[in-house]
Each structure stands twice: as C-alpha cells, then as structure tokens.
Amino acid sequence: MKIRQDRLAINPLQWVASADGWIDPTLAPPLGRQLSVIRDAGITALHSAVPGDMTPKEYAARLAEYGISPAPGYIPVRLTDDATERQTFRDTAARVAAQHAALGVPTVFLAMGMAKDAERVARPAVGHLAEQGRLERVRDLLAEIAGIIRAEGITPAFHPHVGTWAETELETRFVLDTVDASVLGFGPDMGHLAWAGADPAQLVRDYADRVASVHIKDLDLGLAAQARDAGWDYRKTVLAGLWSEPGHGNADIEGFVGALPDDFDGWLIVEVDRGAQPTPDESVRLCGEWAARQA
Secondary structure: OOOOHHHEEEEOHHHHEOOOOOEOHHHOOOHHHHHHHHHHOOOOEEEOOOOOOOOHHHHHHHHHHOOOEEEOOEEEEOOOOOHHHHHHHHHHHHHHHHHHHHHOOOEEEEEEOOOOOOHHHHOOOOOOOOOHHHHHHHHHHHHHHHHHHHOOOOEEEEOOOOOOOOOOHHHHHHHHHHOOOOOOEEOOEHHHHHHOOOOHHHHHHHOHHHEOOEEEOEEOHHHHHHHHHHOOOHHHHHHOOOEEOOOOOOOOHHHHHHOOOOOOOOOEEEEOOOOOOOOHHHHHHHHHHHHHHOO
C-alpha cells in the first residue's frame, strides 16, 4: 500500500538522544527550530507533545505556522505500589488524552515506561524475568489507564516497548487477548517488536481490526540478534548502532506497511531513536526523503 502523506508524521527523537544511549528531553532544541527543520524536510505532521507553558490551542496554532499538523503522542506508565505515583499516571493520562481531544487527534500510544536501572533495561528484548503474575498486573494497569483515555473520547493504542514489562510477542498477545478491543487498541512499533525477535507484520495481520496507528523504525536486525544472544544491555545495543533512518537498515518496512488493512486510516509515525547520521538535523532530513518516496 502507498502511504498517505497526510497520515505520515515524525517523532524526532534524534534531538533528544543522549551520549549514554538514553533519551534526555532537555536536549531538544526550541520548538520553533524543530518545526523549521521538520517543515524543510517535507514532513507535515508531528508527534503531539503539548509544552507545559502552552494550551492545546496555542500549540496547534504554532504548528500551523509551519504547515504542520498534530499526530498521536505517547503516554508511558509503570507498575508501582505507591498510591501517589499511580494517581500521577492516571492524572497524566487524563490530561494528555484531553489535549489530544482538543487537538483533534483521535489516538494516543499507551506503553509501559522504562527506567535506567530497570531489570529489563539491563537485559532487554528477551522477556527477562518473565512472570505471569506481573504480566497480569501490567495488563490490569494498561486496561485501567486505557479506560481513562477512552473517557476523553480518545483511542488508546497499546505500544509494546523493549526494556519494559511488555516487550515480547508473547506479552503483546497476552495483553491484546485479555483486554477487550473496545477498551484497548493496538499501536505497534515495528522496530521494538523486531528487536525483541517478533514478526511485526504478522502481529499487524493477526490484530488488524485493532491497529489504530503505528511507529515506523529501521534497524540492524543482525545486531539486534547479536545483542540478544550476547546479553547486551539496552544502551550498549543502541550505542552499537541498532537504529537508523528509514531505508538505511534492513527491517522489512514495506512488509510491515503492506500488512496494514486496506482501509487503514491511522497514523504512521517515523521514529529514529538515535540517528545514524552526524547530526539530528541531517537525520530528520533523511526521514523526509524516505517519506517523499512513499507517496
């Protein structure tokens, strides 16, 4: 299938990739500069993240100045026994979902979050320390937060992510099979699923009626397998060159996109967690060149 250009966006993580292989939002350049580079790359939509000093209306207006539309953003949550922390996750989900509603964006990605010292960050992509009881708690948390998002009229799209308690194909299928489709949609990230050894295209086919939006990533599949076998940690794998701009790795992007239903009208969001190019600006430009070739 051809990709609709009005449904293709970017989450420019290149700008926030830190020297230690992590993500540091404080590294992001000012919003205006980001929008200028994205516009010049020919990309017309951006992963939504309303700054704390802006209303959704002000944010949308700022994007519009550059000819850019808002696209689905991201809500991470974590297992916790701390009631205050859990309430914070609930409140954040409600706030971000309400922002999406105000922006006219019908979907938001919902994922388990990571922490630098987490067990699966130390041993990622292999289902380390898998435990059914914990997986059921993960499922229950995702279902609870999904209900909060649904209450704002937004579709929550479950997003498996390496380094979290929901990273493998087995865990992905368990969550989707045990939470009703009316509560939780599916927002697969082809790169994270492939890193964990899953077949992203087959998961899309198997849960086609639940795919709300997707993340497009390219990566070195051989390096991913080497890292899994050798027990590399998350950051070592990333710093070894796991990720690349679309078309510069060997992931089956065409097969993944081709697995989407013919009537799919969700968003395809390009992410490069750590660019292979010398600068983030150059990385964004190459993402735009790839996007233009998909028209």
